[in-house]
Amino acid sequence: MKRLKDLKDNGDKAFVAYIMAGDGGLDKLRGQVEYLQKTGVTAIEIGIPFSDPVADGPVIEEAGNRALAEGVTLDKVLLEMKSWDFKIKIPLIVMTYLNPVISYGAERFAESCREAGVSAVIIPDLPFEHQQLVGPYLKKTGVTLIQLVTLTTTENRLEDILDAAEGFVYAVTVTGITGVRDEMTQEVQEFMKTVRSKSPVPVYAGFGISKTEHIEMLRDDVDGFIVGSAIVKAFHDNKIEDIDPLIHAVTQRNPV
Amino acid sequence: MTKVKICGLQEAEHAKAASAADAAGFVFAPSRRRVTVEQAARLAAELPESVVKIGVFVNAELDEVLEAVRKVPLTMVQLHGDETDEFIRSIPVEVIQAFSVRDIEDVKKLEQSIADYVLVDAPGIDFRGGSGRIFDWGLLKGASIDPERLIVAGGLDAVNVGQAIGSLAPYMVDVSSGVETEGKKDADKIKSFIKTVKGDSMQQATGTENVTGFFGRFGGQFVPETLMKAVKELEAAYAEAKDDADFQADYHKYLKEYVGREQPLTYAARLTEAWGGPKVYLKREDLNHTGAHKINNAIGQALLAIRMGKRKIVAETGAGQHGVATATICALLDLECVIFMGEEDIRRQQLNVFRMKLLGAKVESVTKGSATLKDAVNEALRYWVTNVEDTHYLIGSALGPHPFPTMVRDFQSVIGRETRGQILGKEGRLPDVILACVGGGSNAIGMFHPFVGDESVRLIGVEAAGEGVDTARHAATLTKGTEGVLHGAYMKLLQDENGQVQEAHSISAGLDYPGVGPEHVHLEDIGRVEYKAVTDEEALASVITLSRLEGIIPALESAHAVAEAEKTAAAMGSDEILIICVSGRGDKDMATYAEKLEGLA
Numbered sequence: 018m019k020r021l022k023d024l025k026d027n028g029d030k031a032f033v034a035y036i037m038a039g040d041g042g043l044d045k046l047r048g049q050v051e052y053l054q055k056t057g058v059t060a061i062e063i064g065i066p067f068s069d070p071v072a073d074g075p076v077i078e079e080a081g082n083r084a085l086a087e088g089v090t091l092d093k094v095l096l097e098m099k100s101w102d103f104k105i106k107i108p109l110i111v112m113t114y115l116n117p118v119i120s121y122g123a124e125r126f127a128e129s130c131r132e133a134g135v136s137a138v139i140i141p142d143l144p145f146e147h148q149q150l151v152g153p154y155l156k157k158t159g160v161t162l163i164q165l166v167t168l169t170t171t172e173n174r175l176e177d178i179l180d181a182a183e184g185f186v187y188a189v190t191v192t193g194i195t196g197v198r199d200e201m202t203q204e205v206q207e208f209m210k211t212v213r214s215k216s217p218v219p220v221y222a223g224f225g226i227s228k229t230e231h232i233e234m235l236r237d238d239v240d241g242f243i244v245g246s247a248i249v250k251a252f253h254d255n256k257i258e259d260i261d262p263l264i265h266a267v268t269q270r271n272p273v
Numbered sequence: 274m275t276k277v278k279i280c281g282l283q284e285a286e287h288a289k290a291a292s293a294a295d296a297a298g299f300v301f302a303p304s305r306r307r308v309t310v311e312q313a314a315r316l317a318a319e320l321p322e323s324v325v326k327i328g329v330f331v332n333a334e335l336d337e338v339l340e341a342v343r344k345v346p347l348t349m350v351q352l353h354g355d356e357t358d359e360f361i362r363s364i365p366v367e368v369i370q371a372f373s374v375r376d377i378e379d380v381k382k383l384e385q386s387i388a389d390y391v392l393v394d395a396p397g398i399d400f401r402g403g404s405g406r407i408f409d410w411g412l413l414k415g416a417s418i419d420p421e422r423l424i425v426a427g428g429l430d431a432v433n434v435g436q437a438i439g440s441l442a443p444y445m446v447d448v449s450s451g452v453e454t455e456g457k458k459d460a461d462k463i464k465s466f467i468k469t470v471k472g473d474s475m476q477q478a479t480g481t482e483n484v485t486g487f488f489g490r491f492g493g494q495f496v497p498e499t500l501m502k503a504v505k506e507l508e509a510a511y512a513e514a515k516d517d518a519d520f521q522a523d524y525h526k527y528l529k530e531y532v533g534r535e536q537p538l539t540y541a542a543r544l545t546e547a548w549g550g551p552k553v554y555l556k557r558e559d560l561n562h563t564g565a566h567k568i569n570n571a572i573g574q575a576l577l578a579i580r581m582g583k584r585k586i587v588a589e590t591g592a593g594q595h596g597v598a599t600a601t602i603c604a605l606l607d608l609e610c611v612i613f614m615g616e617e618d619i620r621r622q623q624l625n626v627f628r629m630k631l632l633g634a635k636v637e638s639v640t641k642g643s644a645t646l647k648d649a650v651n652e653a654l655r656y657w658v659t660n661v662e663d664t665h666y667l668i669g670s671a672l673g674p675h676p677f678p679t680m681v682r683d684f685q686s687v688i689g690r691e692t693r694g695q696i697l698g699k700e701g702r703l704p705d706v707i708l709a710c711v712g713g714g715s716n717a718i719g720m721f722h723p724f725v726g727d728e729s730v731r732l733i734g735v736e737a738a739g740e741g742v743d744t745a746r747h748a749a750t751l752t753k754g755t756e757g758v759l760h761g762a763y764m765k766l767l768q769d770e771n772g773q774v775q776e777a778h779s780i781s782a783g784l785d786y787p788g789v790g791p792e793h794v795h796l797e798d799i800g801r802v803e804y805k806a807v808t809d810e811e812a813l814a815s816v817i818t819l820s821r822l823e824g825i826i827p828a829l830e831s832a833h834a835v836a837e838a839e840k841t842a843a844a845m846g847s848d849e850i851l852i853i854c855v856s857g858r859g860d861k862d863m864a865t866y867a868e869k870l871e872g873l874a
């Protein structure tokens with residue numbers, strides 16, 4: 018995860034791609050990761066499907082349901098990742114709801130993440146207050162627990178959460194669930210400025226980012242972008258090349 | 274619920290014991306219990322803010338009363354002499370006027386009192402007020418006095434207070450000599466008196482949850498960060514509203530004037546006879562406006578939402594009872610209302626869907642997953658995340674992130690509190706067994722909560738076994754589930770070995786949920802409440818039983834409790850008492866009954 022800091026220090030912007038593990042079959046995952054790595058993304062978030070993804074909009078929920086229908090589980094995804102023999106040059110991040118982790122066992126989860134080469138974990142329904150459930154185990158195995166902040170995070174909480182942040186901070190750009198959005202509000206820009214001024218680690222904007230306009234608008238106030246639904250949809254429609262311009266809009270130093 | 278006043282306090286130790294009471298009395302009139310203003314002030318300091326401090330006077334000078342009000346300070350004044358109306362009007366706090374009632378003439382005097390409250394007592398012997406003799410309650414039967422103004426005193430103790438409450442349903446009961454041993458206050462007797470009237474009052478005040486919203490290991494606030502602010506705001510707003518007398522008064526006013534409470538505790542003579550075991554009583558939540566207990570909670574939360582400045586409400590519903598209750602209260606209070614309901618539930622609860630629409634609510638059909646309650650909660654949560662700044666999520670059961678499980682329990686506890694007073698009034702003792710059905714667990718926790726501290730009372734929660742707990746089609750979360758997190762709380766779930774939540778099944782839409790409220794999981798964990806499961810078929814059979822024997826067609830959910838009660842009753846004796854919470858009436862289930870019970874009619 019140190020790479021992310023270096024990137025920021027160089028003034029470069031990060032692009033984090035979210036994919037749903039096993040959408041279209043678990044055997045697809047490896048190819049998707051290799052493709053994204055080659056395209057030049059900064060890191061990849063691998064989503065674990067869950068029966069009740071309340072933080073997600075329809076695109077990711079449906080992808081999750083397809084993956085569940087394929088029999089994909091947290092265990093299988095971690096085993097698959099552990100088996101990879103190609104060179105992984107970028108951080109891989111697991112995004113999962115809390116219940117599969119509890120069911121798997123938090124300690125065992127941390128151990129398996131390390132074995133699978135996972136750099137960080139995002140658990141959207143594990144609020145800061147309850148992180149002792151999983152955090153200490155991850156710490157022991159050197160896996161980072163990513164903190165999320167949102168437009169509704171109060172000032173005091175923001176300070177506490179940022180104090181504990183490692184790797185990067187996931188700054189949620191919408192008051193809502195994941196999914197493609199047309200507009201980003203002015204309020205978001207102010208929010209990003211605030212978070213960035215206080216955060217000890219890079220700040221990445223996510224939820225709803227799907228257009229180059231979003232990136233242009235927020236570019237100067239964040240250190241990177243997380244793109245989910247747009248990529249999940251593109252993979253599902255077999256049109257992943259369509260995402261290239263979005264990736265380049267972020268990773269190229271002087272976008273045209 | 275009837276309030277408790279402990280009168281004649283003199284020692285700090287006894288003030289402490291009285292801190293779970295609603296009111297404490299200090300006697301400034303000549304009496305062996307007399308205290309000085311300074312003593313009373315020191316005692317008052319031992320008591321929580323919420324305990325009303327009452328000064329008792331007999332024909333005192335106004336200045337003396339005013340000085341005590343100021344210095345103790347007193348929050349109420351109780352007058353036992355020949356004080357005039359003018360004197361009463363000069364007192365800046367609420368006034369209780371006491372009357373020694375010997376005959377009908379005395380009752381007439383009492384009816385004319387302009388005081389905020391009237392206290393009835395048996396005639397004194399040694400001094401006026403606080404005779405310790407039992408007053409003839411029959412005298413008050415025909416009196417035109419609002420029970421909400423009535424305080425009963427005179428010879429009460431832990432044994433007879435139930436009868437006083439049962440026959441007069443007063444605002445408050447006042448005890449003094451009944452909690453003394455050899456002329457001195459007795460801390461144990463004070464506590465036991467309070468407990469008899471109010472249930473375990475420590476439980477009342479805080480329940481089994483701790484400050485962070487956990488019941489033992491269960492509960493918590495497992496929600497996306499976007500919701501944390503709303504959840505914390507709600508927590509703070511509820512904590513404040515809970516102790517605000519105006520809020521409580523408002524809530525109780527709606528329960529009384531709009532819902533039609535208090536609901537009877539009906540003695541079920543034919544059921545008792547048919548089962549040949551205990552005396553069976555039915556708590557009649559089916560008589561509530563809109564047909565089930567759900568409205569007790571909907572009113573409380575809607576009032577809280579308004580207090581928080583939110584005029585938009587989102588809710589989920591399974592059987593549609595909560596949806597109807599929410600839509601009803603939104604119509605009444607002019608709130609915008611969106612209800613999420615699974616497509617499958619919409620199909621089986623057509624009538625309720627139409628009721629919601631008629632009431633002006635927007636009903637959103639949820640087609641995802643099993644298209645039942647769990648999926649409706651998911652969609653309601655998503656809607657809340659997106660509209661959190663101006664919308665309150667009015668959850669329908671004792672589920673979800675803290676403070677919902679606590680708050681819903683508190684709003685539903687009116688069921689158990691009424692039941693407690695009623696059974697004490699009718700039988701002079703607590704029941705042996707209480708049963709209630711458990712979906713998310715709101716009617717059950719509301720019924721159980723005021724009895725949790727009474728170890729002699731066996732509490733049984735009844736889940737849906739669907740087609741059988743050994744099949745894949747049931748909703749018996751406590752019987753078959755494992756620990757996990759769903760919809761904001763650490764609780765028990767029906768889930769597979771990978772932590773994917775499974776679909777529940779029950780013929781009853783209101784029990785068709787794969788989780789159960791965290792407090793129930795805790796109560797099971799500590800062994801305080803037993804949980805049993807009843808199949809679709811058994812529940813349907815009980816629908817017929819209750820309909821034919823008592824003329825009460827229950828909701829399918831409630832029929833689960835009846836079915837388990839029949840089994841429980843088989844092992845009980847005729848000197849025992851069993852209470853069933855009839856959580857709702859069967860109107861909404863008529864289509865199902867017509868289909869499944871065809872040929873019977």
Ligand SMILES: Cc1ncc(COP(=O)(O)O)c(C=O)c1O
Pocket residue numbers: 565566591592593594595669670671710711712713714715716717782783784828830831856857858
């Ligand atoms: C009549 C009735 N009883 C019981 C329930 C179950 O809910 P809970 O367990 O929260 O009381 C419902 C839910 O819809 C209901 O309508």
